[in-house]
Amino acid sequence: MTFYEMLPLLLRGLGVTLLIVLLALPISGLVGFLAGITRLYAGWFLRSVVVVYIEFFRGTSVLIQLYWIYFVLPFLGVSLSAVSAGVLAIGLNIGAYVAEVVRGALLTVPQGQSDAAVALNFSAWQRLRYILLPQALANMLPSLGNLSIELLKATSLVSLITVADLTYQAKALADLTLQVGLIFGTVLLIYFFLAQLLAALFRALEKRVGRGLKRGGLQGG
Amino acid sequence: MKQPKIRFQDVSKFFGDQPLFDGFNLDITEQEIVTLIGPSGSGKSTLLRMLMTLETIDGGEIFIDGEPLWHCERRSKTVKADEKHLRQMRAKLGMVFQHFNLFPHMSVLRNIAEAPIRVLGKSREQAYNDAACLLEQVGLADKADAFPADLSGGQKQRVGIARTLAMQPSVLLLDEITSALDPELVDEVLDVIRQLAATQRYTMLLVTHEMYFAREISDRVCFLDQGRIVEEGRPEQLFSQPQSPRTQSFLASFLRS
Numbered sequence: 001m002t003f004y005e006m007l008p009l010l011l012r013g014l015g016v017t018l019l020i021v022l023l024a025l026p027i028s029g030l031v032g033f034l035a036g037i038t039r040l041y042a043g044w045f046l047r048s049v050v051v052v053y054i055e056f057f058r059g060t061s062v063l064i065q066l067y068w069i070y071f072v073l074p075f076l077g078v079s080l081s082a083v084s085a086g087v088l089a090i091g092l093n094i095g096a097y098v099a100e101v102v103r104g105a106l107l108t109v110p111q112g113q114s115d116a117a118v119a120l121n122f123s124a125w126q127r128l129r130y131i132l133l134p135q136a137l138a139n140m141l142p143s144l145g146n147l148s149i150e151l152l153k154a155t156s157l158v159s160l161i162t163v164a165d166l167t168y169q170a171k172a173l174a175d176l177t178l179q180v181g182l183i184f185g186t187v188l189l190i191y192f193f194l195a196q197l198l199a200a201l202f203r204a205l206e207k208r209v210g211r212g213l214k215r216g217g218l219q220g221g
Numbered sequence: 222m223k224q225p226k227i228r229f230q231d232v233s234k235f236f237g238d239q240p241l242f243d244g245f246n247l248d249i250t251e252q253e254i255v256t257l258i259g260p261s262g263s264g265k266s267t268l269l270r271m272l273m274t275l276e277t278i279d280g281g282e283i284f285i286d287g288e289p290l291w292h293c294e295r296r297s298k299t300v301k302a303d304e305k306h307l308r309q310m311r312a313k314l315g316m317v318f319q320h321f322n323l324f325p326h327m328s329v330l331r332n333i334a335e336a337p338i339r340v341l342g343k344s345r346e347q348a349y350n351d352a353a354c355l356l357e358q359v360g361l362a363d364k365a366d367a368f369p370a371d372l373s374g375g376q377k378q379r380v381g382i383a384r385t386l387a388m389q390p391s392v393l394l395l396d397e398i399t400s401a402l403d404p405e406l407v408d409e410v411l412d413v414i415r416q417l418a419a420t421q422r423y424t425m426l427l428v429t430h431e432m433y434f435a436r437e438i439s440d441r442v443c444f445l446d447q448g449r450i451v452e453e454g455r456p457e458q459l460f461s462q463p464q465s466p467r468t469q470s471f472l473a474s475f476l477r478s
């Protein structure tokens with residue numbers, strides 16, 4: 001089998017990997033922001049729920065979480081397709097880390113900013129949306145960029161629950177053709193390239209968000 | 222007698238199990254300018270912050286225009302104030318901070334216009350026009366597009382004042398608004414306050430270590446020590462003939478420094 005004959009399969013795998021990344025990334029972002037904000041500002045009940053979520057997903061292995069969602073949840077009456085299970089497990093896992101990044105970044109915004117926002121009679125939501133989050137965002141983007149790469153790398157685990165992603169196809173081709181060096185070398189480069197893409201994307205975001213803040217300086221108030 | 226604009230009634234406040242205020246009382250009349258002086262840690266900032274709802278109280282009540290700040294009526298029962306009630310009450314108050322607390326991610330004009338747009342529901346155009354007028358009033362018309370980090374301390378504080386005025390409060394709380402400034406920048410900020418005091422009808426509660434300024438602007442000066450008003454009176458009286466030994470030694474320490 002020549003490399004050109006393998007390419008369509010690898011590309012199909014790449015498509016599946018991209019799909020999972022594109023679905024899991026917003027889930028982890030959404031869940032992470034909600035959880036991080038809840039952990040800081042909500043009442044004790046919601047806060048405890050979120051703490052349990054965060055500690056559980058950070059404290060156990062993604063692979064076992066994936067197995068749970070795919071193999072064990074059906075016994076509890078929740079059956080998900082392999083792709084959905086993968087997206088959910090990885091989204092929730094990275095979401096737990098995002099939550100901690102969001103919380104940490106919000107805590108770095110000086111108390112005086114929130115004081116001023118209260119004194120100007122902003123509502124709690126407006127204080128978060130217009131005063132605190134924009135300042136925290138600049139602080140959290142580098143860590144979020146790292147987490148997006150962690151997420152990309154974690155997607156290769158879905159190959160273990162029969163999802164035909166890039167890793168799965170590579171393994172199948174390698175078993176078939178025994179050209180392990182060529183195949184895994186190619187796949188390595190593809191993952192590396194994707195990671196660079198994500199890093200560049202977050203750097204661009206950082207630049208955009210940082211523009212106003214850099215001029216302002218974080219303690220410039 | 223007319224009802225006071227602001228009334229602290231039997232207010233208590235604890236930090237941990239340490240009482241800072243215990244049965245604290247203070248009435249402030251509409252349009253009165255009251256200055257709090259006192260040693261560090263006597264509770265001056267905390268007093269202003271409790272009124273601005275930045276600190277909760279542990280007992281008693283604060284009234285603004287006769288209306289309780291920390292309690293409200295819901296279904297004809299008196300309950301702990303909710304966010305809606307607090308926001309209604311905050312509308313009457315404005316506070317300027319020692320460290321300015323400008324929003325670093327917004328231009329000077331946005332700093333001033335943001336709350337009028339989001340909170341008062343002003344149109345953008347209206348809010349920016351009004352903000353520009355206020356900037357002119359504090360002598361910074363040319364800084365509209367600058368960012369806070371580009372300004373000197375005195376300029377920052379004048380923006381801070383303009384930002385507070387933009388919300389049209391009737392009570393101004395000024396907590397050591399010149400303490401973080403280089404000495405040569407103090408007067409440009411105090412001039413703005415002098416002008417406000419002369420031309421506008423705010424009730425003001427201020428904390429300052431600028432005794433000459435307190436003397437010149439205040440209707441009444443209160444000497445606060447360990448959460449109690451030890452002595453109060455008209456400024457000329459309190460500064461020239463302090464009665465209490467505590468006040469005397471506090472003022473003497475100022476004259477020395």
Ligand SMILES: Nc1ncnc2c1ncn2[C@@H]1O[C@H](COP(=O)(O)OP(=O)(O)OP(=O)(O)O)[C@@H](O)[C@H]1O
Pocket residue numbers: 236237241259260261262263264265266267268
């Ligand atoms: N959030 C807090 N937690 C614990 N203690 C506090 C807190 N805020 C204030 N205190 C204590 O309450 C006392 C009064 O503080 P406050 O800031 O009101 O004093 P102040 O009169 O404004 O002093 P200064 O002139 O230094 O500004 C101090 O002993 C301070 O340590």
Ligand SMILES: [Mg+2]
Pocket residue numbers: 265266267397
């Ligand atoms: Mg103070």
